[in-house]
Amino acid sequence: MKITRTGRISAIVATAAVAALALSSCASNEAAAPVASVSTLTGTLVGAGASSQDSAQKAWTAAFQIANPKVTINYDPTGSGAGRKTFIAGGSAFAGTDSSLSTDELAAPFAACTAGTLPFEVPAYISPIAVIFNVAGVTELNLDASTLAKIFSGAITVWNDPAIVALNPKATMPSTAITAVHRSDDSGTTKNFSDYLFQTAKADWAIDKPADPFPFATGEGAKGTSGVVDAVKNGVGTIGYADASKAGKLGVAKIKVGDKFVGYTAEAAAAVVAGSPAVAGRDATDMAIKINRTTTDPTHYPIVLVSYLIGCNSYVDATSAPLVKAYFDYILSDAGQMDAATNAGSAPLAAAVSEKALAIVNAIK
Incomplete structure (x- = not known):
């Protein structure tokens, strides 16, 4: 699948992209030399949620951890509902979900987020x-x-x-x-x-x-x-x-x-997601989409999900912010979207969607 999106990719993302290509090369040529990493990121990042994201998350974590060898990412594919509950309770720094946060969930306090702030919600990929x-x-x-x-x-x-x-x-x-x-x-x-x-x-x-x-x-x-x-x-x-x-x-x-x-x-x-509106009444950092299932256009497939990543705009634990920012920056990059397409059969995000999501991620505190 050809991806034509262009845009800014951070140094960490660029390193991850090179590392991902190196990993692919090593799979077919064991003699390939390893790629040196210049990342200074350290720590453990915990996420939980959608089991549908499992294939993509495995590819994302493998590539990201090669580029950032002092970072460990643990993603538990417990299901969207369980993942959101874990994140709301503060048991994880982020959640993966195929169902956007409900109004009732948004009204709850988010233990990992700074008091008085809402979480962000950005699409990670689109999948049938x-x-x-x-x-x-x-x-x-x-x-x-x-x-x-x-x-x-x-x-x-x-x-x-x-x-x-x-x-x-x-x-x-x-x-x-x-x-x-x-x-x-x-x-x-x-x-x-x-x-x-x-x-x-x-x-x-x-x-x-x-x-x-x-x-x-x-x-x-x-x-x-x-x-x-x-x-x-x-x-x-x-x-x-x-x-x-x-x-x-x-x-x-x-x-x-x-x-x-x-x-x-x-x-x-x-195609069906591209013709669907945003959920009304959401915060500027919430990119939830209301999918139009009633299309009669046979170039559309209406049984589709938008898989989201949810995190804090501002973290109580300041060490989480740079890890989430760097990891999500990679996921939303060309390299990360290609990894999801290759390993999960998903559709890469459109340029405008990706750019808006990156702006939200890069503002994490």
């Missing part, structure tokens, strides 16, 4: 959510929003249901019972998946509003992205939803957008 399935004899699957909502709410229970058959006239759908696998933990991926169904199939997705917990007592729950993927992979007649980077060799459904069935791509995910 794949609808994964494992059905014997079925290699391709088309679904529309209404049918998908009925499957996960428990209204459709077998694979040869007339609604599914009508969408897949060339396939032979078995009479196998459907096991719809959802996240058992509070999950930003769930909230985004639920928001898509809430916006596009409200009559079949009868909830008050999308939230991190799965809204129905149906199907099978599994913890974390990896838990959902494993349950779908090892089950019979299973279907689930997960960050596209974890879909692996499982079948992936195409979703009806307008009059066409669309498969996910990073570009299609980025």
